[in-house]
Amino acid sequence: MFGNTIQYGKTILDFSYLVAAILFVVGLKLLSKPESAKRGNLWAAAGMLLAIVTTLILHRDNSGNNIPLTNTIVIIAVISVGTVVGSVIARRVKMTAMPQMVSFYNATGGGASALVALMEFSNLKNTSPLVTLLGLIIGSIAFSGSMIAYGKLNGKIKDWKSPAMKYVNLLMLALIVGITAFMLVAESPIVAPEILLYSLFALSLVYGVFFVMPIGGADMPVVISLLNSFTGIAAAMAGFIYDNQAMILGGIFVGAAGTILTLLMCKAMNRSLLSVIIGAFGGGGAAAGEKEMGTIKEISLSDASVLLNYSKKVVIIPGYGLAAAQAQHVCSELDKLLTERGVEVKYAIHPVAGRMPGHMNVLLAEADVPYEKLVEMDEINPDMPNTDVAIIIGANDVVNPAAIDDPSSPIYGMPIINAREAKNIIVMKRGMGKGYAAIENSLFYHDKTRMLFGDAKDTLQKLLSEIKNL
């Protein structure tokens, strides 16, 4: 038969894509259990390597030409550079900076999708203009949005809110849809397709910026997860251009998984995705009904150290403030010292503590806190009344009783760690600033509560030496 060799190669390639897709699915499945997570990551990476290598060797374009040797060399060179740069950055980055790193790499994936779509749109053999444009739009939004998210988490970009933004965004979205429809339907070239294509590219980039700009605080992980699923969908769209099953399946799979993860995060905070996107939560509005809640009582370092030293059971409730102060190592030292003195120390982990769900676990694991000491919210809450001291380090909203008591509060209904049930409560905070939700926390005015103001790392360090001297 004619073209037998081409068919043969294509079948092997398709088969290897199937194997790669299975490896992605199995990999993610293994990643979702603590015992097998590391293996899962390796399997997914192996799937990716397989797909890359077989594509390089076996890919044929529509006319049956394989990838020429010179091109292969160029590709391998670029991949080598990317691998070295990518993994060196990934190895050097601090654990506290993990969320922005994830966001940065997400941006590169979205950017790659946008570039592929940008190039392939004018390819005459391309029979699917709709998915190509969708890939361009979604990829560009994921790119610029993730870059802004990266900058924000890094502290380089501040929130930027304006009531007018909602309308500007809606207008831009309408323009994007309009131009896309026009490009697909219009026959007569009133405007050159290239100009339309590049305006669409530019508009989507700007839209990504405007979309993420107003979102802040604990809503960021939700947005990063959402943009992550966008990148998957954009990759799938590019997969349709090349009729490439590995890209389609991998992309849609990540898109779906990412969307579910996004919704899970929203659920943990009792927020709807829509309210995150519109950004109605953070900022002004909620603070309006503020009332005097009582007086704040401070505690001295020596009193705090005595209290801790002679407790039986201490629960540490870490929050974003701990991560920001990079205090997890000192915190772990304090924990070790107390444990040596016969105090039972546990950590209460709220699902959204830190900057991403599970981020706090990673940070504490880095600081050598044993895995068994990290207790999830639902398990620690029944134990709180037996707790002698609850130490709240840089956490705010995750312990705010308003979530239970005050139906008018924006966080009403959000599950919290029941710190107020503990016999004593010590709150470490930089000052009386409010959490991302910008709501007063009545816990800080509670009879049982004592405040320890200052930088978390600094305060913990001083507390540590006080206890050592006892």
Added chain:
Amino acid sequence: MEQVLIYFSENREAIFIILLSIFLGIEVISNVPSVLHTPLMSGANAISGVIIIGGIILLGHADLSEFSLELVLGIMAVLFGTLNVAGGFVVTDRMLNMFKKNKKG
């Protein structure tokens, strides 16, 4: 109605793949302990770097004899895709290593 059916039959493979992948994605993620949310997000992120194949195809058939937009965009696409893949898997591995080390100790 007929048009819907025609569209469905013409694209049925794609529709099957999309729907099944969506269910698969939901199924895989739905019972994840929150401890693993961040590594999982990062791992999924690395997989979305599968777009690198698109970049390879683009650059693989680009004309290298002259400087063109296709060449520049192809190189950028492959580079971005590689960063996503390599960086993503390494970051995920690093996070997971921390859990492992502590389980032993």
